Amino acid sequence: MGMVTWRRHHGHDLVATVVVRQPTAHTIAVWNESTGAVHQLPTVFQRLQSAKAAADAYLRSTFDHMCTLESCGDWMIWTG
Numbered sequence: 001m002g003m004v005t006w007r008r009h010h011g012h013d014l015v016a017t018v019v020v021r022q023p024t025a026h027t028i029a030v031w032n033e034s035t036g037a038v039h040q041l042p043t044v045f046q047r048l049q050s051a052k053a054a055a056d057a058y059l060r061s062t063f064d065h066m067c068t069l070e071s072c073g074d075w076m077i078w079t080g
């Protein structure tokens with residue numbers, strides 16, 4: 001079984017991800033699908049919820065994004 005990745009779409013082309021590397025080791029990345037720009041942090045988070053919150057915050061600060069109910073989705077497990 002491979003690593004589990006969680007994804008959340010923000011707006012039209014921004015994506016936040018959390019990769020579950022071990023049960024207590026999660027890493028985050030954010031990217032812009034239109035430009036291909038990817039940003040990662042070296043921080044390892046112990047808890048999934050903390051990693052998700054950090055990924056959302058990192059995406060907002062990195063891409064100057066503001067979340068709205070209409071434009072941003074839910075966290076979902078990415079199987080593709």
Ligand SMILES: [Zn+2]
Nearest residue numbers: 010066067072
């Ligand atoms: Zn958002």
